[in-house]
Amino acid sequence: MNLGYREIRDRFYSLGNDFRNDVSTSRLSGRLPKNLWLELCKAGLFSDEDLTNNYERIHFVAPALEGLCHAIQDGGVAISIISQVGLSLPALKEHGTSDIHKECLDGLLSGSEIIAFAITEKQGGSDAYALQTTIYDDGGDYILRGHKWNITNIPEADWVIVVARHFNSNNPLIVLVNTAWSGVEVTSPHSPVGMRSSPIGSIKFSDVFIPKEAILGHPAQGKSIVRKAFLRERILTPFPIIGCMAGLCERAVLYSCQRRISGTPIRKHQYIQKRITDVKINLESTRVLAYDALTKYIDGAESSLNSSVAKLYAANAFLNASATVMKIFGSHGYQVDDEIGHMVMDAVGASIAGGTEEVHRKVIFQQLLADTMRQERKHKASLPPVTLDVPPCPVN
Ligand SMILES: Cc1cc2nc3c(=O)[nH]c(=O)nc-3n(C[C@H](O)[C@H](O)[C@H](O)COP(=O)(O)OP(=O)(O)OC[C@H]3O[C@@H](n4cnc5c(N)ncnc54)[C@H](O)[C@@H]3O)c2cc1C
Incomplete structure (x- = not known):
């Protein structure tokens, strides 16, 4: 650093x-x-x-x-x-x-306008490319029909990048839509239990006219545009988590010095020290994994595996750290007006948004398998080629 x-x-x-x-x-x-x-x-x-x-x-x-x-x-x-x-x-x-x-x-x-990125549909979830939102040709331009669900920023968005199925091909198209265009309806904001300061909601497209300029990239580039966007998201996600955990750790240390039970500050109890050191270990190990993925990404090396490791680890570490700090604070931390409880729920959200733990484990395993087979093939040139079956890593 x-x-x-x-x-x-x-x-x-x-x-x-x-x-x-x-x-x-x-x-x-x-x-x-x-x-x-x-x-x-x-x-x-x-x-x-x-x-x-x-x-x-x-x-x-x-x-x-x-x-x-x-x-x-x-x-x-x-x-x-x-x-x-x-x-x-x-x-x-x-x-x-x-x-x-x-x-x-x-x-x-x-900053006067806001944008959202919408791939998730209610029926699709982790199977991000099970798209029902469809784009149809219309004399050189297009028509968009469908529905996106649980999308960050949508309730306040002026623009949305929509991943849609082309009616006549397997390649998804990436479409830029203005939320004020005719046929676009932003449904009421959802009410999630965490990530409360981030508006989230759904959007419906009823025969929305899409000018051809609003298609981003060439149709054949659809999946690669999405893959690059997801990678940027995974690389960045651990960093706000590191910040949240750094604050949690400081608060836990200070509180353990202030809070006295039976005349003794609770910091003197080894069980409390164990909890606080666990928070610190969660924080520092997330930092190492996040920087490692970031460094590989910047160097242009293959960073998909490392970014999935860092994202998955960061979300779990955040949940452990926030729940542990809440236990250290006891009832004093178990209050809606305290940030600790919100961060517990933010941590659960972080483990779903940007792809669930199970999906990232699949990405990690498939990449590991491919790397191992590649190594093996170097040694034994006769091994059959590996076919990769990596699911797309869902966003946010
Ligand atoms: C805070 C937040 C913000 C979000 N923002 C956006 C956004 O901006 N844009 C957007 O497009 N989406 C967004 N999403 C949606 C998010 O991408 C999906 O919630 C996520 O992909 C998981 O889909 P799902 O919630 O439908 O869970 P499901 O896919 O229904 O999964 C349910 C459970 O089954 C498991 N599972 C699913 N498939 C497999 C499998 N093959 N193997 C093993 N286990 C499996 C999952 O891990 C999970 O535990 C957001 C979600 C959250 C929570």
């Missing part, structure tokens, strides 16, 4: 500290903390630059998320940010036409 990383992290920590109250209000309303969002834009967090092999950019976003979430002690805002800067903006920049850029990038980069 170089000095630049620390400086960026500390800068976003200070910025986040000023908005801690806004974020707790936002958890009650289920809406984005808009003032914080605008400040993050001013601080340069939202950019359309691709993160692939982009050392400077990713070394900005990762510590920014860590510092911010350390300060605000909340996992929700980060999932909205990652949807915007990880999943959506780079795809839009890389695959949108110059007219599309003119129409939407200014608003998105200035």
Whole structure:
């Protein structure tokens, strides 16, 4: 970790500290903390630059998320940010036409507009490409019909990137839709138990006219656009979790010194020390895995396995750490107005969003199998080739 990383992290920590109250209000309303969002834009967090092999950019976003979430002690805002800067903006920049850029990038980069990335459908879930949302040809343009479910940012989104099935081919098309277009209906916001500061909801498309410019990339690129977006998401997801866990760890140490039972500060009990050291071990091991995946990603090495390991581990570590800190606080932490309980629920959300643990284990195992077979083939040139059957890793 170089000095630049620390400086960026500390800068976003200070910025986040000023908005801690806004974020707790936002958890009650289920809406984005808009003032914080605008400040993050001013601080340069939202950019359309691709993160692939982009050392400077990713070394900005990762510590920014860590510092911010350390300060605000909340996992929700980060999932909205990652949807915007990880999943959506780079795809839009890389695959949108110059007219599309003119129409939407200014608003998105200035923070006045919000974007969502929608692949999940109610019946599909982990089988992300079991798509019913379908796009039909219409004399050179297209018509979109279908429904997306449980999508981050949708209740407040101006734009949404939709992954749809082409009626006549197996390749999904990636479509940019404005939520004000005729036939688009954003249903009422969902009411999740965690990630409360990140608005989430569903969207319906009833014969929406799609101009051909709104198709991102070539039809044959659909799956590769989605794969790259998911990888960016997985690489970034552990960093806000590291920030949340750093704050939890500090609070646990301080509380163990303040809280006295039978005249003794609870820090003196070895059982309490065990709990606090477990939180620290969760934090530091997540950090190592996250940096390792990030380094491989920046170097252009195969990082799918490592990013799945880091994402899966981070979500589990977050759940362990937040539940452990709640136990240290006892009833004092078991209150709705305390951030600890919200973070327990954010941690469960983090383990579902961006692909469940089971799905990531499949990705890890398949990659491991392929790597091992490749090694084996080097030794014994006669082994049969391996056919990979890796499920697409669902987003958010
Ligand atoms: C906070 C949050 C934000 C989200 N944001 C977005 C978003 O912005 N855009 C978007 O498109 N989606 C989003 N999602 C949806 C998310 O991608 C899906 O919830 C996720 O892919 C899992 O699908 P599911 O919830 O339907 O679970 P299901 O697929 O129904 O899975 C149920 C259980 O079965 C297990 N399972 C499923 N398949 C297998 C298998 N093959 N082997 C073993 N076990 C299996 C799962 O691991 C899980 O435990 C979000 C979800 C959450 C919680």
